Structures are given as C-alpha cells and as structure tokens.
Amino acid sequence: MNALTTTAVSGAEILLRALKAQGVDVIFGYPGGAVLPIYDALFQQNAIRHILVRHEQAAVHAAEGYARSTGKVGVVLVTSGPGATNAVTGLLDALMDSVPLVCLTGQVPTHLIGNDAFQEADTTGITRQATKHNYLVKRSEDLARVVHEAFYVARTGRPGPVLVDLPKDILINPAPYDDPVAGPHRSYRPRTEPEPAPIREAIRLIKAAKRPILYTGGGIINAGPEASDLLIEFARLTGAPVTSTLMGLGAFPASNPAFLGMLGMHGTYEANLAMHGCDVMVNLGARFDDRVTGRLNAFAPGAKKIHLDIDPANINKNVVVDVPIIADALLGLRALIEAWKSDSTRQDRTALADWWQRIEVWRTKDSLKFTQSLAPGATIKPQHAIKRLWDMTHERNTYITTEVGQHQMWAAQHYRFDKPNRWMTSGGLGTMGYGLPAAMGTQLAHPDALVIDIAGEASILMNIQEMGTLAQYRLPVKIFILNNEYMGMVRQWQELLHGGRYSESYSAALPDFVKLAESFHAVGLRAETIDDLDRVIAEMIASDRPVIADIHVDKRENCFPMIPSGAAHNEMILGPEHEEEARGITDEGLVLV
Amino acid sequence: MNAIVEEPLRSATISVLVENESGVLARVIGLFSGRGYNIDSLTVAPVEEDRRKSRITIVTTGTELVIDQIKAQLDRLVPVYRVSDLSREGPHLARELALIKVIGQNQNRAEALRLADAFRARVIDATTESFVFELTGATDKLDAFLDLMRPLGLAEVSRTGVAAIARGTRTI
Ligand SMILES: Cc1ncc(C[n+]2csc(CCOP(=O)(O)OP(=O)(O)O)c2C)c(N)n1
Numbered sequence: 021m022n023a024l025t026t027t028a029v030s031g032a033e034i035l036l037r038a039l040k041a042q043g044v045d046v047i048f049g050y051p052g053g054a055v056l057p058i059y060d061a062l063f064q065q066n067a068i069r070h071i072l073v074r075h076e077q078a079a080v081h082a083a084e085g086y087a088r089s090t091g092k093v094g095v096v097l098v099t100s101g102p103g104a105t106n107a108v109t110g111l112l113d114a115l116m117d118s119v120p121l122v123c124l125t126g127q128v129p130t131h132l133i134g135n136d137a138f139q140e141a142d143t144t145g146i147t148r149q150a151t152k153h154n155y156l157v158k159r160s161e162d163l164a165r166v167v168h169e170a171f172y173v174a175r176t177g178r179p180g181p182v183l184v185d186l187p188k189d190i191l192i193n194p195a196p197y198d199d200p201v202a203g204p205h206r207s208y209r210p211r212t213e214p215e216p217a218p219i220r221e222a223i224r225l226i227k228a229a230k231r232p233i234l235y236t237g238g239g240i241i242n243a244g245p246e247a248s249d250l251l252i253e254f255a256r257l258t259g260a261p262v263t264s265t266l267m268g269l270g271a272f273p274a275s276n277p278a279f280l281g282m283l284g285m286h287g288t289y290e291a292n293l294a295m296h297g298c299d300v301m302v303n304l305g306a307r308f309d310d311r312v313t314g315r316l317n318a319f320a321p322g323a324k325k326i327h328l329d330i331d332p333a334n335i336n337k338n339v340v341v342d343v344p345i346i347a348d349a350l351l352g353l354r355a356l357i358e359a360w361k362s363d364s365t366r367q368d369r370t371a372l373a374d375w376w377q378r379i380e381v382w383r384t385k386d387s388l389k390f391t392q393s394l395a396p397g398a399t400i401k402p403q404h405a406i407k408r409l410w411d412m413t414h415e416r417n418t419y420i421t422t423e424v425g426q427h428q429m430w431a432a433q434h435y436r437f438d439k440p441n442r443w444m445t446s447g448g449l450g451t452m453g454y455g456l457p458a459a460m461g462t463q464l465a466h467p468d469a470l471v472i473d474i475a476g477e478a479s480i481l482m483n484i485q486e487m488g489t490l491a492q493y494r495l496p497v498k499i500f501i502l503n504n505e506y507m508g509m510v511r512q513w514q515e516l517l518h519g520g521r522y523s524e525s526y527s528a529a530l531p532d533f534v535k536l537a538e539s540f541h542a543v544g545l546r547a548e549t550i551d552d553l554d555r556v557i558a559e560m561i562a563s564d565r566p567v568i569a570d571i572h573v574d575k576r577e578n579c580f581p582m583i584p585s586g587a588a589h590n591e592m593i594l595g596p597e598h599e600e601e602a603r604g605i606t607d608e609g610l611v612l613v
Numbered sequence: 614m615n616a617i618v619e620e621p622l623r624s625a626t627i628s629v630l631v632e633n634e635s636g637v638l639a640r641v642i643g644l645f646s647g648r649g650y651n652i653d654s655l656t657v658a659p660v661e662e663d664r665r666k667s668r669i670t671i672v673t674t675g676t677e678l679v680i681d682q683i684k685a686q687l688d689r690l691v692p693v694y695r696v697s698d699l700s701r702e703g704p705h706l707a708r709e710l711a712l713i714k715v716i717g718q719n720q721n722r723a724e725a726l727r728l729a730d731a732f733r734a735r736v737i738d739a740t741t742e743s744f745v746f747e748l749t750g751a752t753d754k755l756d757a758f759l760d761l762m763r764p765l766g767l768a769e770v771s772r773t774g775v776a777a778i779a780r781g782t783r784t785i
C-alpha cells in the first residue's frame with residue numbers, strides 16, 4: 021500500500037472531517053437513499069449532532085434561526101430529488117435575507133446523472149437562482165476543498181446560502197482529506213475595507229446636514245455585535261435620529277431616545293416623515309427595499325444619500341445615491357467614526373435641534389397607539405398581546421421569531437429590541453412557516469433562553485409538523501399565536517384595496533390548538549378574553565416544555581400606520597385612533613404587491 | 614414610473630473572465646433572464662492554455678444604471694475573475710464571423726459573387742446553385758452584407774456573435 025491509499029477515507033468521512041474543521045456542532049437534516057453513507061458516518065461519531073426535522077423546508081429555516089441568533093454558518097443535510105426540492109423555499113429565504121448556510125444535498129451516482137434516475141433532480145440547476153453559489157462534486161479528490169470553499173463563500177462578503185450536491189458514489193469512494201487552505205479564493209474576492217474618499221465625503225455631508233437621519237438594516241447585524249456598538253457611538257456623535265428596517269431591528273436599541281422605530285410600509289409616523297423630510301440620509305447596511313421606499317420618485321426628494329453596503333450590486337439598484345461606500349458595516353462604521361473625529365468642521369447644532377423639535381411633534385401623534393378595554397370579557401387587541409408579552413419577557417434572555425402577516429408587523433412595532441441577533445423574521449421572501457423551525461434552530465443554539473415564535477393561526481399550520489421535532493429534542497419553544505381567524509394581512513388588503521371582498525382569506529376549519537399541542541406532547545393554553553391574557557403568558561413562560569398559546573384576538577383589527585403600495589412616505593394611512601381620512605389607493609398601487 | 618425608465622439606452626460590450634467550470638454559463642445567462650436584462654450577443658470559449666479560464670463576451674443594451682447593475686451583478690458571481698466594460702474603458706475592437714449560404718442562378722449568382730468580393734467575403738464552398746461565404750467584421754458590416762444578399766437568394770446564416778478586445782496594451 022502506498023501513502024495515498026492508507027490515508028484515503030470514504031467521501032462521507034471526508035465530509036464529516038471537513039464539517040468538524042469548519043467548527044460545525046449541529047446539522048439539521050432528513051435522511052434518504054442518496055445520503056445514507058453520510059447518515060452511516062454520522063452514526064459512528066459524536067462530535068456533530070444531527071437534528072431530525074419533519075420536513076426539509078424546516079431544516080433550512082431551523083439552520084437560519086441557528087445562524088441568525090449566533091452569527092455562525094447554519095448547516096442542512098437533505099436527500100436527492102424531493103429532499104432537495106423541499107429545501108428550495110428555505111434557500112431563497114436565506115438568500116434574500118443574507119443568512120449564511122451550507123446545504124448538503126444527496127445526488128444519484130455520477131454515472132446515472134441525466135438519466136432520470138429514481139429521485140434524481142437537477143439540484144444545482146433548480147437552486148442556481150436560490151443560492152449565493154452551488155457546487156456539484158464530480159471527483160472525490162475535490163470533495164474536501166469544495167466543502168471548505170462552500171463555508172468560506174457562505175460567511176464572507178454578503179452572507180448567503182451555498183449548496184453542495186453530493187453524488188452517492190462520491191460519498192462512498194475513498195479519497196484523501198485536505199484541510200482548509202489559507203489565502204484568497206481564485207476568483208471570489210469580496211471587498212470589505214472602505215475606500216477613504218467616500219468616507220471623507222460622507223462625513224463632510226453629515227457635518228453640514230441640517231436634517232440628517234441614519235437608516236439602518238440587517239447588514240449591521242450581519243457584521244457582528246461590535247457593529248451595533250459602533251452604530252450607537254456614531255448616532256451619539258452625529259446626534260442624528262435612527263430608524264431601522266424590519267431586518268435591522270435590535271442593531272440600535274429601541275429604548276435609545278434617538279430611535280424613531282421601524283420605517284417603511286408599516287413604519288412609524290415619525291420614522292417615515294423624517295425619511296421624507298431629511299436632507300442627508302445615511303443608509304447603513306440596508307438595501308432600499310420597495311417595502312421601505314414606497315413610491316420611488318417621491319422617496320426622500322430633498323436628500324443627499326449616502327449608502328454603506330457590502331454588496332456593490334445594491335448600489336444604485338433601486339435608488340440612485342450620491343455617496344456609495346462599499347464595505348463591511350463594521351469596517352465602514354469604524355472608518356466613519358474615525359473620520360468624524362479627525363474632521364474639525366463644526367456641526368450646525370442649532371439646525372439639528374430644530375430638526376429634533378419637528379420630530380418630537382411627529383412623535384406626539386403616537387402612531388402606534390391602540391385602545392385596549394380592560395373591562396371583564398373584553399376582546400384582546402393583538403397589539404396589546406404583544407405589548408404584554410414584551411412587558412413580561414424583555415428582561416429575560418429572550419429571542420423572538422415570527423411567521424408572516426399582521427402579527428409579524430405588530431411584533432416588529434410593539435416588541436422593542438435592544439440587542440442584535442434577538443429577532444428572526446422572514447423579511448425579503450416573507451415566508452409563512454418560517455417562525456416555528458427558526459425558533460427550533462434558535463433554541464438549539466441557546467438551550468437556556470426563552471424562544472418565542474409570534475405566529476398567526478394560518479402561518480403556523482405551514483410547518484406545524486415541527487411540533488414533533490420540539491418534542492423529540494425537548495426544545496421548550498413557545499408558540500404565541502395571535503389567532504384572528506383570518507389571514508389577517510390578506511384580509512386587510514382586501515378591505516382596503518378590493519372592496520371588502522374577503523376572497524379565501526378566512527381561516528376555516530381550524531384545529532383545536534390546545535389539543536393539537538397536547539397530541540404533540542406539548543402544553544396547550546388558550547386566552548379568550550383580556551381576563552386570561554396575563555395568566556396565559558405567565559404560564560407559558562413558566563413552563564419548561566414546548567407550549568402553544570392560542571391567543572384569540574380582535575378579528576377586525578388592521579395594522580397601521582400603512583403606506584399603501586404606490587404611495588409616498590408622507591401619504592401614510594393612520595389607524596382609526598386618528599382623525600385622518602384613509603386616502604384612496606391609486607390604480608398604479610393596485611398592481612403592486 | 615421611475616426615473617430609470619426615462620434614461621437613454623446605450624449598447625455595451627462587456628468581457629467577463631470566468632473560471633471554466635460547468636454551470637458558469639448558465640449562471641450568467643440565468644442572471645440576464647432572471648433580472649430582465651437584454652442579451653444582443655453572447656460568445657464563450659476557453660482562453661488559457663490549461664483551459665482553466667474562459668472569456669465570455671456579452672453585448673447588451675440598457676440605461677447607464679442598468680448597465681452598471683449588470684456589471685455589478687456579474688462581478689459578484691463566485692467564478693467571475695473580472696468584468697470589463699470595453700465600450701467604456703477606451704477604444705476596443707469587436708468582430709464577428711458569419712457563414713452565409715446563398716442559393717441562386719445566373720444574374721443573381723454573379724451579383725452575389727461581385728458583392729462578396731467588395732466586402733472581402735471568402736467563398737469557402739460552391740456548387741452550381743450555391744455559395745457559402747465566410748465574412749468577418751464588425752456587426753454592422755455583417756448586417757449590411759446580409760441585407761444585400763437577401764434579394765439575391767440568401768438561404769441560411771450562422772453567426773458566431775461578437776468577440777471583443779481592447780486596443781493597445783490594455784488587458785482584461
Ligand atoms: C408561503 C406563503 N404563502 C402565502 C403568503 C401570502 N400571505 C402573506 S400574509 C398571509 C396571511 C397570514 O395569515 P396569518 O398567519 O393568520 O397571519 P395574520 O396576518 O392573520 O396575523 C398570506 C397568505 C406568504 N407570505 N407566504
């Protein structure tokens with residue numbers, strides 16, 4: 021025997037060695053024929069824990085929850101064909117929200133590829149537009165290198181999901197194992213350090229600003245907790261107000277007086293009007309999403325725009341900016357702070373004080389206000405349920421995930437995040453069914469934390485099978501359902517845009533969520549009126565088991581403020597608590613989603 | 614309506630140096646179709662001795678902002694080494710090759726041959742009723758020749774698409 025054959029091990033073994041070298045301690049997966057060699061290798065070791073989900077989509081969302089709550093790369097393992105296609109929604113979700121994942125998919129043996137073999141799918145073809153990059157491993161000797169490269173690509177630059185397709189013969193055949201190599205990738209070289217010129221220009225603009233605003237996004241969170249600290253420092257230095265996208269919540273503390281709340285379609289009055297009226301806008305790690313900008317030609321018409329983003333393709337994509345800064349948010353903020361300190365120009369503090377005075381006037385509108393009757397038997401307002409949840413949990417070590425709909429927006433508005441990595445929601449793709457598996461992955465990463473999925477009764481049914489996973493691994497995730505018996509967000513649009521014709525948006529034939537919880541070995545609780553709410557929340561928190569809390573809330577409640585599609589930031593509709601007329605939505609708005 | 618729609622269009626010739634791996638062309642084409650960009654012409658072939666790198670040349674039309682987007686989107690693909698906008702980075706040369714079959718008799722045949730000579734097209738196949746011409750040149754030269762051949766019995770065309778390179782010492 022020569023040296024090569026003595027060191028050669030099976031492809032599955034190589035894969036596990038590579039995962040260990042990448043620091044992987046948990047993977048989310050589901051077995052099948054094409055990946056059996058990997059499952060066999062997993063069986064014979066203890067370093068990597070495998071979490072058996074109940075559907076491959078949930079494996080991906082669980083890995084997303086794990087990644088977003090830890091800053092590490094999440095790992096998924098699924099079989100060929102249906103295993104891979106079931107994972108596609110999760111991959112696109114991770115791509116749109118810049119979540120670092122490595123998804124390992126089984127594939128039919130190389131000699132059968134292209135023959136319509138059993139459970140064959142063109143996985144790299146199907147996922148090409150749903151991943152940051154993907155690989156089909158065709159030679160055993162490439163396996164270790166490709167796996168290491170996949171992790172590198174997933175976590176660097178703008179993070180995202182990377183898929184590695186593994187034909188079964190590659191998993192069986194022996195080959196030598198290679199450690200990760202240091203040094204730059206041949207062709208892929210993300211830029212992370214800012215150039216000095218735009219940093220200087222940005223500081224010049226911000227110092228001269230009379231009405232500045234910082235508009236921050238998920239890029240700050242992806243840059244790590246230190247970036248959040250620098251954001252606080254930069255806001256303090258500049259004295260500018262701060263607003264955040266849905267993805268960025270927690271990067272800047274909601275309790276900081278400079279925080280105006282979330283902006284965009286369901287953002288606060290003060291955040292959106294400040295965006296509309298600012299003269300210098302500093303976008304830090306956000307991407308001018310259409311949910312944020314509203315009508316583009318009326319977006320912050322008088323503002324000079326500075327845009328810090330790690331992805332050059334985000335520059336001038338939706339909004340043309342004056343000063344682009346291509347950099348990692350941490351390095352970009354560090355450079356901005358240094359440049360601010362070394363620039364001797366004085367800021368116009370009087371103008372800034374006037375700007376804050378205007379903002380304070382907008383704030384008095386109290387655009388998120390709602391009225392909760394405390395009379396016995398009163399109906400629970402969904403906003404109040406979130407508010408009480410916050411009151412009773414925010415001093416604990418709490419992580420929040422959500423599904424998609426009104427409950428998600430109420431959670432974003434009324435649960436106030438003071439730290440990054442505590443809020444996991446599907447922003448870009450808006451995937452119903454995200455919250456429960458994401459909470460599962462979060463709970464695995466933080467076994468002692470309180471992890472709550474704020475859910476709607478419709479969304480929760482999209483991955484309800486994961487109750488089985490919670491039971492199997494004793495993951496005490498709390499599912500807090502704002503049950504309004506409607507796909508509330510759909511019903512709201514039908515009420516406002518489609519003449520109140522509630523086509524297919526009623527949640528008929530719902531299960532009994534208490535019994536459903538019990539049948540999955542969890543605790544089921546229900547709150548029907550305001551009298552039950554605090555008790556149910558308290559019991560939910562006190563339980564060391566998974567819980568479904570079915571909170572019956574007002575069925576007719578809408579989520580306000582709202583910028584209708586096709587409208588500008590200063591054309592917000594406020595809620596019934598406010599006098600304003602709801603303005604009609606334009607035809608152009610009707611075609612937008 | 615946003616401002617982007619109203620801006621003038623321009624044609625861009627973009628050269629992309631890529632890792633020569635399976636799927637890389639699909640990635641580039643998928644990017645154009647998925648994001649609604651135009652492809653007027655696309656050529657690809659390995660360009661290094663060890664065949665590890667390929668060069669893709671794309672001719673596209675769009676507003677200045679869209680062309681900047683295309684370049685940025687291409688540049689962020691993992692197997693892409695370099696993206697060069699030849700039409701912006703200085704003078705460049707662009708050539709295409711066409712094989713053109715003309716079927717006809719008598720008068721038309723003689724006229725086709727005469728025009729081919731004027732365009733410096735080479736006859737690479739001939740029968741008593743047909744010619745195959747080989748013509749290399751800029752896209753508009755090929756277009757002009759084809760327009761002239763149409764009434765003379767133009768039967769079939771095969772074009773390579775544009776290959777392009779910067780003038781002088783500049784390299785990609
Ligand atoms: C997978 C998926 N399908 C459809 C939609 C469209 N959609 C957005 S919100 C929503 C209704 C959600 O209802 P529910 O979970 O009860 O939340 P609510 O709005 O009532 O709080 C629907 C159908 C979606 N976002 N995701």
Ligand SMILES: [Mg+2]
Nearest residue numbers: 476477506508
């Ligand atoms: Mg609902």
